[in-house]
Amino acid sequence: MRVSFCTLGCKVNQYDTESMMSLFAEAGWDIVDFGEECEVSLINSCTVTATGDKKTRQMASRAHTKNPEGIVIVAGCGAQKAAEEMLALPGVYVALGNKNRSLAPELAARAWETREKHNAVGDIMKERVFEELPAMTDGRTRATLKIQDGCNRFCSYCIIPFTRGPVRSRQPENVLKEVKRLAAEGFMEFVLTGIHLASYGRDIETDLIAIIERVCALDGVKRVRLGSLEPLILTEDFCARCAAQSKVCRQFHISLQSGCDSVLARMNRRYTADEYAHGIETLRKYMPEAAVTTDVIAGFPGETEEEHRKTLEFIARIAFARVHVFPYSRRPGTKAAELIDLPKRVKSARAAELIELGRRLEHAYIDSALGSVQSVLLEQEDASGRMTGYTGTYIHTAVNGGSHGEIVDVKLLKREGETALGEIAGDSAESANE
Numbered sequence: 001m002r003v004s005f006c007t008l009g010c011k012v013n014q015y016d017t018e019s020m021m022s023l024f025a026e027a028g029w030d031i032v033d034f035g036e037e038c039e040v041s042l043i044n045s046c047t048v049t050a051t052g053d054k055k056t057r058q059m060a061s062r063a064h065t066k067n068p069e070g071i072v073i074v075a076g077c078g079a080q081k082a083a084e085e086m087l088a089l090p091g092v093y094v095a096l097g098n099k100n101r102s103l104a105p106e107l108a109a110r111a112w113e114t115r116e117k118h119n120a121v122g123d124i125m126k127e128r129v130f131e132e133l134p135a136m137t138d139g140r141t142r143a144t145l146k147i148q149d150g151c152n153r154f155c156s157y158c159i160i161p162f163t164r165g166p167v168r169s170r171q172p173e174n175v176l177k178e179v180k181r182l183a184a185e186g187f188m189e190f191v192l193t194g195i196h197l198a199s200y201g202r203d204i205e206t207d208l209i210a211i212i213e214r215v216c217a218l219d220g221v222k223r224v225r226l227g228s229l230e231p232l233i234l235t236e237d238f239c240a241r242c243a244a245q246s247k248v249c250r251q252f253h254i255s256l257q258s259g260c261d262s263v264l265a266r267m268n269r270r271y272t273a274d275e276y277a278h279g280i281e282t283l284r285k286y287m288p289e290a291a292v293t294t295d296v297i298a299g300f301p302g303e304t305e306e307e308h309r310k311t312l313e314f315i316a317r318i319a320f321a322r323v324h325v326f327p328y329s330r331r332p333g334t335k336a337a338e339l340i341d342l343p344k345r346v347k348s349a350r351a352a353e354l355i356e357l358g359r360r361l362e363h364a365y366i367d368s369a370l371g372s373v374q375s376v377l378l379e380q381e382d383a384s385g386r387m388t389g390y391t392g393t394y395i396h397t398a399v400n401g402g403s404h405g406e407i408v409d410v411k412l413l414k415r416e417g418e419t420a421l422g423e424i425a426g427d428s429a430e431s432a433n434e
């Protein structure tokens, strides 16, 4: 039997799709490209914008036209929100939301056989247990493990708490078991992610720093990278304990969204710009070399020119190593969706200013690292035959020599755009296998 996948929306959906792919492969299915002939097409849908819903319908229709006898499954946030609407689409036999994803192969086989429509979407708001899904792997070097799902924060612009439900954490034993298995297969870098990673453990009486320490203690683990965190996690205890773990990459993605208190309050972000700055100060006290990256929303409803300026000033003050800018986009069903949107040209102009500032800061950060020696996990060859990878501080680096999957010490010599060019220092390749 053949199955194809189409992922819409965010990185978390990408993760869930890859996990479901592994489950289908384990169950003996052949995975083919979306749009090819197959018995089952799975669309992992997104509902964050009206466009997301439209795309889901388009993809379901495309899958059905290509394989009129096939089964279409709609999984993810779109199905979570509107299961019956999805099931009414031609060819859609299974609606699978943000739970029961581990049952996808079984539900697909059953629908193929019985041709009965099945609504497998559960009430996500009542979900209390983390659903085990396999890690997402990238070649043979880096594995991403989702260790937490759901969010209790209810930021005013975000639909996630409604589509992904409350905080659920993966049991430490299961995290460690999977990391051990992947490390034995040769994976070196482990990225721990979640929807609201800082909440890890709150439902199972542990916390994020405890699982970080346990993962770092495992043989074969060379690097641990953390997904996006909120600033309030940056306490003395957290930062000191992270600093004590040499395997923790010195790159921290700390969501900002706005550098202006009044906008943060309207976003229901639960911290002030000063509290954010204090967290970064603490982080840098223990890890002065750390790269701090962030996300920011341009043109939140009601944002004045002055509020926008405050955000620009704040970003420059923090001197981020990278800034991801998202022009505000309305999510129906959220509190912010009731506010009056700013004109598109204002949002675009503010986004452009933030992007330009972010680019300057990124260059300045890379420039400040020139001359230093940093470990780089080599992952890919670029068009000119150089090996490329990232430093622990997430500087994209290119070198001559070295081979795929090696961790080498590289002296950073020069910046070319957003890439640092360097040379391998001494016989550092050995250190990868220590």
Ligand code: SF4
Pocket (backbone or CB within 6 Å): 151, 152, 153, 154, 155, 158, 159, 160, 161, 195, 196
């Ligand atoms: S933005 Fe992040 S913290 Fe806020 S509600 Fe959404 S997932 Fe939760």
